[in-house]
Amino acid sequence: QGQVVQSGAEVKKPGASVKVSCKASGYTFTSYGISWVRQAPGQGLEWMGWIATYTGHTKYTQRFQGRVTMTTDTSTSTAYMELRSLRSDDTAVYYCARAPASDEYSYMDVWGKGTTVTVSS
Amino acid sequence: DIVMTQSPDSLAVSLGERATINCKSSQSVLYSSSSKNYLAWYQQRPGQPPKLLIYWASTREFGVPDRFSGSGSGTDFTLTISSLQAEDVAVYYCQQYYNIPITFGPGTKVDIK
Numbered sequence: 583q584g585q586v587v588q589s590g591a592e593v594k595k596p597g598a599s600v601k602v603s604c605k606a607s608g609y610t611f612t613s614y615g616i617s618w619v620r621q622a623p624g625q626g627l628e629w630m631g632w633i634a635t636y637t638g639h640t641k642y643t644q645r646f647q648g649r650v651t652m653t654t655d656t657s658t659s660t661a662y663m664e665l666r667s668l669r670s671d672d673t674a675v676y677y678c679a680r681a682p683a684s685d686e687y688s689y690m691d692v693w694g695k696g697t698t699v700t701v702s703s
Numbered sequence: 704d705i706v707m708t709q710s711p712d713s714l715a716v717s718l719g720e721r722a723t724i725n726c727k728s729s730q731s732v733l734y735s736s737s738s739k740n741y742l743a744w745y746q747q748r749p750g751q752p753p754k755l756l757i758y759w760a761s762t763r764e765f766g767v768p769d770r771f772s773g774s775g776s777g778t779d780f781t782l783t784i785s786s787l788q789a790e791d792v793a794v795y796y797c798q799q800y801y802n803i804p805i806t807f808g809p810g811t812k813v814d815i816k
Contacts (some may be wrong), residue, residue: 627807630767687803
């Protein structure tokens with residue numbers, strides 16, 4: 583079935599950057615994409631973008647363009663999401679999730695437990 | 704962007720009774736060439752990540768109990784829990800993956816009456 587394990591909680595100051603990792607196991611990493619979804623406290627789910635793990639091709643939501651970078655390291659089956667110029671409203675739980683489709687138009691079938699990112703001065 | 708709406712915002716159902724959640728998209732998510740609706744449903748229990756229940760609007764994910772079912776096409780969809788169990792207390796989200804950005808509904812909270 584597979585699983586993805588995310589890095590631990592982060593506390594950052596406004597203006598800083600954060601890089602969250604997502605290590606896959608139990609399946610062929612390059613056969614699936616990875617989507618990143620965030621959830622602000624008490625709020626719903628917001629899709630941030632997707633990366634094709636085999637090619638590195640990415641698709642980002644417009645509102646994060648220029649602030650987010652998604653990458654992968656196929657040698658360690660790990661995906662990364664870096665968010666820069668953090669603001670207080672970036673405080674959220676960040677999830678990585680496996681995307682079964684061959685392109686960005688995909689549901690997500692395996693989710694990490696989430697990484698809490700707190701932005702506070 | 705495709706806007707997803709859900710109704711009701713919350714509902715309370717007695718154990719063993721049926722729960723019905725509706726989801727509407729601002730434009731069709733039916734891809735005509737494949738006749739597939741790009742619509743998924745997720746369950747999020749308190750303090751946990753979302754869990755995939757249904758994809759392609761009506762295909763149940765492996766291991767999901769058959770009391771969960773999805774229906775609908777085009778712009779109108781329904782998630783039905785045929786006989787509510789205590790472990791079904793959660794927030795349920797619909798999601799379209801027809802267009803980028805992928806978007807989710809605001810969620811429907813299900814409780815026990």
